[in-house]
Amino acid sequence: MVVKIRLARFGKKHAPFYNIVVAHARTARNSKPLEVLGTYDPIPKSPPPNDPHARPWKDIKLDRSRAKYWLGVGAQPSDPAWRLLSMIGLLEPKYRPSMVGGKVEKRSLIYGT
Amino acid sequence: MDSWIEGPGRAFKRPLPGSTNYLSAYDRFGRLIRLPDGKPKNKNSSQSGDVDQVKARQSEGGNPALVPDGLDQAAQENDRQDTTKKDSNALPPESLDDLRPFPLNNSFRSQPVLSEELREVIYDQVVNRDRSVREVSVEYNVSMERVGAVVRLKTIEKDWIEKGKPLAKPYARAILKMVPTTPYLGSRTTHESINDLPVHSATRQQIFYPTSESRAFTRVDAAHVFRSGLLPADKRIPHPQLVEREKLEIAQVPKSEVDEIMNEWVAAEAARKQAIEEREKAEEKRLVKTVRAPRWDFKFRDINVDESGKDGRGQKGVGWRYGFPHQDRKRGQVRIPTSVE
Numbered sequence: 001m002v003v004k005i006r007l008a009r010f011g012k013k014h015a016p017f018y019n020i021v022v023a024h025a026r027t028a029r030n031s032k033p034l035e036v037l038g039t040y041d042p043i044p045k046s047p048p049p050n051d052p053h054a055r056p057w058k059d060i061k062l063d064r065s066r067a068k069y070w071l072g073v074g075a076q077p078s079d080p081a082w083r084l085l086s087m088i089g090l091l092e093p094k095y096r097p098s099m100v101g102g103k104v105e106k107r108s109l110i111y112g113t
Numbered sequence: 114m115d116s117w118i119e120g121p122g123r124a125f126k127r128p129l130p131g132s133t134n135y136l137s138a139y140d141r142f143g144r145l146i147r148l149p150d151g152k153p154k155n156k157n158s159s160q161s162g163d164v165d166q167v168k169a170r171q172s173e174g175g176n177p178a179l180v181p182d183g184l185d186q187a188a189q190e191n192d193r194q195d196t197t198k199k200d201s202n203a204l205p206p207e208s209l210d211d212l213r214p215f216p217l218n219n220s221f222r223s224q225p226v227l228s229e230e231l232r233e234v235i236y237d238q239v240v241n242r243d244r245s246v247r248e249v250s251v252e253y254n255v256s257m258e259r260v261g262a263v264v265r266l267k268t269i270e271k272d273w274i275e276k277g278k279p280l281a282k283p284y285a286r287a288i289l290k291m292v293p294t295t296p297y298l299g300s301r302t303t304h305e306s307i308n309d310l311p312v313h314s315a316t317r318q319q320i321f322y323p324t325s326e327s328r329a330f331t332r333v334d335a336a337h338v339f340r341s342g343l344l345p346a347d348k349r350i351p352h353p354q355l356v357e358r359e360k361l362e363i364a365q366v367p368k369s370e371v372d373e374i375m376n377e378w379v380a381a382e383a384a385r386k387q388a389i390e391e392r393e394k395a396e397e398k399r400l401v402k403t404v405r406a407p408r409w410d411f412k413f414r415d416i417n418v419d420e421s422g423k424d425g426r427g428q429k430g431v432g433w434r435y436g437f438p439h440q441d442r443k444r445g446q447v448r449i450p451t452s453v454e
Contacts, residue, residue, distance in 0.1 A: 019433050020432075035418060036421070058409055061431045062414070064413075087404045088404065
């Protein structure tokens, strides 16, 4: 069975929170995974009001060496997981803005929109 | 009832500005006891020793502007002259009797709050003159927590003024007229006792600890008996340097030397704190990688999956845990913050 690196949605209504997990592909989303690699909190944290240069941020916790290991033994990241892992240089980015733009253009040519 | 309102209760129909307006400040004929022409003065005079300790009410026409350091002396002189001049028509300062809101509870006294002027000075010293909270706390005898709170609230107030938000000034004025306040008196300002030992939960138990008579059992040992790693009382007080200063003064070390030693102590303390801060910052930098995106940053913190333990339920483990019901809808769970750090 394929081992995947994917996100498992926890948290509450309108307050998503994800575990970044390694799990078999055919198991349920929130079932107990092989390993919890970390977490992804998609709600941006607002910066302190007294610092004009501070930017909002999103918190991600990740065990980098374990992620590297699982990728090395052939675990397949889902698209969102790929996006996160590529940010810290564990993978080549899958969708670059230029590529996405090209695809949209192509599609618009095909469908004539 | 009516007879009381028409008689002794008449004084409470319109609250007297510049006074606490407590029942116990009036005698049974409705006369203000501390007024000079009030007859029953015997009780007060017996307590006149305490009266000095009671904070003098800030005079109403007091200078609202901030008082810079150079003008301290002048301000004090002014204050004194004001009070002596006004004595003929203004109210005398409140005695301890006037600060008892509950007539049957003798031990409860209203505690003074910081006057507007003093709050402004504290904010100025900490923010504009860049002095430490500890220094300001020692200088004006205001606890460090209170100094911090004043700075936070003043920051918000100034922010609101800048943004043009309406402030409840009349309300604040009315309240400050009715409660005792601590006036700003330069370095003579005294608001509260600042070096009290905070009660640590580990020290609330009664322990019978047998030890040999020949052993010198100090506070350090006592702290260790309460809980290993607990600091002794001398180090848990907010301002341990004041104790050192007192010791030096008792040993009759000249004042200049004492000042020098104290400055060294403060500098060493600051350096120690800064070293800790820098270490934490370096650690943070090592663990956290920030990736910039157009709208926000992604902060990747490196963790260790093994910290969740063999069963995945360790306290240090990261992530939403499996097989645990959520407690947040359970009765008795506190969902609002109970303290400000």
